[in-house]
Amino acid sequence: MSEGRSLLVYVIAGEPSGDALGAKVMAGLIQASGGTVRFAGIGGSEMTGQGLVSQFPMNELSIMGLLEIVPHIPRLLRRIDETVREIERVQPDIVLSIDAPGFCFRVARKLKQKGGVVPPLVHLVAPTVWAWKPKRAEKIARFLDHLLVILPFEPPYFTRHGLATTYIGHPSVENPRGDRAAFRARHAIPQEAPLLAVLPGSRGGEVSRLLPVFGETVTRLAARHPDLHVAVPAVPSVRDAILAAVAGWPVQVTVTEGAGEKADLFAAADLALAAAGTAVLELVLAGVPSVAAYRVNPVSYHIARRLVTLQHFTLPNILLQREVVPELIQGDCTADRLLAALEPLLSETPQRKAQQAASALLFDMLGGNTTPPSRVAADKVLEIAS
Structure with missing residues (x-):
């Protein structure tokens, strides 16, 4: 200098x-x-x-x-x-x-x-x-x-x-803890209603490929849980696409923007459906039981699958060397399978408890203390x- x-x-x-x-x-x-x-x-x-x-x-x-x-x-x-x-x-x-x-x-x-x-x-x-x-x-x-x-x-x-x-x-250990009650009050979501966080990604291609199947999954989950609410944190570049896609969903959908709203949503959510990526780790660290999903161009997927040698796609599973977060990738990313993976996370099942236990392990492993x-x-x- x-x-x-x-x-x-x-x-x-x-x-x-x-x-x-x-x-x-x-x-x-x-x-x-x-x-x-x-x-x-x-x-x-x-x-x-x-x-x-x-x-x-x-x-x-x-x-x-x-x-x-x-x-x-x-x-x-x-x-x-x-x-x-x-x-x-x-x-x-x-x-x-x-x-x-x-x-x-x-x-x-x-x-x-x-x-x-x-x-x-x-x-x-x-x-x-x-x-x-x-x-x-x-x-x-x-x-x-x-x-x-x-x-x-x-x-x-x-x-x-x-x-x-x-x-x-890992930078995700710095994410602020949000306010569950404030988020629900601000967006007229009853404190006891089940709240699903949906994170379809931050790129246009991710959003266009995942939101249709996410929407079908939400429709089926809402049919079984009529009091279900949904919230989607959006970045500015895909906010309009998300608003258009969720307009037809048969539930109340809250679309938010900004780091503060995202932190409060993570505190308020009971479970999450997310594009496989950094968001999955953020959710697990925040204590939100989650399901990870992903779809890309079929040719891109075929090429990548030949190059990638890992057994798991998401960081929580890679770091823990076991599947704690369900991963439904490409052909497995269907409404039937997403629903089957999500529904157990709505109650105190072994699947939900395993993810909550993993949260503390990962926080310490990634420098949270x-x-x-x-x-x-x-x-x-x-x-x-x-």
Whole structure:
């Protein structure tokens, strides 16, 4: 960092989960630096709330699936070049990229290939080399300077290739505890009524593939439990699609937005139906018994299934090495099977109790009783930049 000027951190996030994590790290940087740090980069509403002016809309990068990305390649390549040029123009003291490896790693590689004075390149959230394509670890060690990982077993995959790696803990352990009674009162949901949280994902493709079967499942569950209420936390990019899809559901559906509402919903919900992803871990840590589901383009699924060697899809099951959260993926993601997995979670069954017990185990395993992960990340970024 140059004498006499404040630290400039260029931050890149490519999807809502990265935006939320980026905002937490930015808050940690502001606190740790005494408010002298400045930001540039790419992010969403959460990072904007911490003072970032995004270079372009983050949702342009939120694309999932091997085939789904193809039509967007020209625009993504253009955005990569624009990002590299902007980093060269503003000359940050450090670049912190968060998840979204398809975009972030291309930016990092281009910066290193161009040579000259390149700021330290730090990436937060490791690619899942332990699940598929393990040789990626060696490749990214060539262009990253430091990797911040969020799972306890990840460091050896990268340090063996000479990449400095720090385990910070999982950001989901920092999620605030919500207010059950306040959420239900605010949205006119009786305190004793069963409340199902539905989380269809944060990308358009996820929402379009999952909400139809989720809607059919909700219809059947409501027929058996007439007092059922449903709530859906939405990110801005898919809110309209969600509102349109749930308009025909035969139950009261509350669609919310924002981190505070999401925390309160997790406190208020009795069970959840969620797209397999970070949300499943968040739900389990919050003590909400859940069912995980996923559907992608059939060709994308076939290719991915040949590459992925893991027995489980969701982090709670991967970490515990057993299926605690039911996973209904692709062909198994039907209303019949989702209903059969959900219904036992409405009462004090062994399935519900097993998930509640797993919550405490995972919280401790992922750093819930130590320094907040975002502060660990912020301190490491400051250390590297200095």
